[in-house]
Amino acid sequence: MAGSVREFASAGPGSFTGAGRNRPTRPWKPEFAAGNGQLGSSNANSLPESAKWTPRKANSPPVTANSTPGNHYLGCTTEAFSMTRTSGNLTADETSRFADLEDLRIHYHDTGARTAAAAARPPLVLLHGGGPGASGWSNFSQNVAGLAQYFRVLVVDQPGYGKSDKPVVKDGVWTFNARVLDALLESLDIPQVHLVGNSLGGGTSLKLALDFPDRVDRLVLMGPAGGALNLFSADPSEGLKVLFSFYAPPGPSIDRMKNLIEVMTYESKTVPPEVLEDRFAAATTAEAMDYATRLYQAFGPDGDGLPEELWRDVDRIQHKTLLVWGRDDRVLPLDGAFFLLKRMPDARLHVFPRCGHWAQLEHRDEFNRLTVNFLASS
Template sequence: MLTSLNPPFRSVYTPSPFQMHPFHWWECGQGTETVVFLHGIMAHAMAFRLAVSPLAARFRVIVADLPAHGRDQTFRSPDDIPPTVQGLSRWLDALLASIGDSRVHLVGHSLGATLGFHRALRADRAPLQSLTLISPGLKLRTPRQAAGLIKRLPSPLAQLGMNRLGIRLLEPLQWRRARMTTDELDAYLEPLKHPARLDFMLRLAADLVAAGDRSQGAEHIALPTLLIWGDRDHLLPLETAHRLERAIPRASLHVFNACGHCPMEDYPDDFNRLLADFLALHAHP
């Protein structure tokens, strides 16, 4: 679906350290610095289809598929990538090494932002130059007790909701109908119909819910950080956004009004300007 953008994105499979199964990402641009987008759970690279093209004139732009999402193949190595945030954190380390650039600006949404947050906590932050956290899934409204129910949910049963009607009832896919065409929605749904992928996603969701609050240590993030939130996000309490802004020394917060869990979908033009201004401020001259 990203091949229809201007400039068109090319589909890239590249070797990973995880047995024989490669990473998959979409790429365009030829800048001296790289912007890496990471989507949320039960999504894939096309989640950023409205946000990536404006950056391609200045940056190399990579939109990665998380394990089991989109066209990713790395999830087929379960001993190396378990369906946990910790497992995906190791995956992100390997992904950044495979990308190979010395200056990376990481832009994450929901689960992708959670991974970016924990990567930025480490002392060896290279190659990261800046961090953008869009609705980071660090503290969910979902009760921790729900983790057991999610883990026991059979993927064939979950598959019953993977259709045009069912998916519109879910976050983070609760997007305005005008933002996604029927063809785009069908493309979005396709990976969710794969039993092995969906099973991986469900076990990953259980791990996310079970942890409770993953936002500890925010004061140790030294990177310039842009926090983006929607004031009507029913997955994430807005109080967390303000707490992170206070805790992260170089953080700035932008809250979109009348906006849900996906600001890049609800307000794409404003979102793109906000992100472009932030990246321009922290890119190498």
């Protein structure tokens, strides 16, 4: 079943088949494909109740906890805040999980709550972008160990990507993705999360905040697709043209993947060599090519599909939000950030110099520090 391509009609922001905030009549139970599904959970279970995290309603004061030995909480010294420390084995295989949600199978990575700090805070969900060969681990593998010191981290393969099923949604991709993410969190008994969303994942983050506001605590949006309008730059951008042409005749090639990575970054030499090979391999499987070509045909520059205009509703998002942008982003240019900064009631903006569309990779340690400080501050 995993990796199959099926068509889904768009629906409202409730269950897969209807609108509203209704929950399914039977609870979804995730099926774990690797490990025992409890990585790191023993740490959280051994904590006193006063140290465990409880959710809060959107836009309410944050939950805080006193600092513990080891400087897990913010307010620690710069020396103690090291992005290179790890808490055990955090490999792709060790953290790999599957959840069966009705007739859709979603793949994700789960670090578990590995520290007292992680158990005392909302989990952190990382949502990747939509380029060819993208997946949660390919986008965020370099960030997981650092972030897992402070949060239970879930790295999700969104529908159509990685090891998740590949349903082709005829319209409302972000609406569909948000419903799937809500269902995944429900299956894991996670009432509320922080979100880090890059590009396509930024659009999913915005839509989850709009349709399921109590699911979201805080947002970190990295060049979120659908959320902004280019004020001065051409549309579609240079980067989007490269992305949408990847599967065009005569078909994908390693040179096209090199060109894609080049346009995604300020300096492509910052990208590990294996990323090129891994993403090309992932992008050229039969299932990935079928999904992506149909999606790009519908929503690319020559398609007749209409992507959701999330920018029309971002003023309704009351959540505390950090906008992260690369000054040299050629996919979703920087001028779009100022649209969001103006429209979102509680947004602030951080711009990385010498940075393209992949801030989490090009400025890994600074991005991790920035994210943790924002999400864990009062």
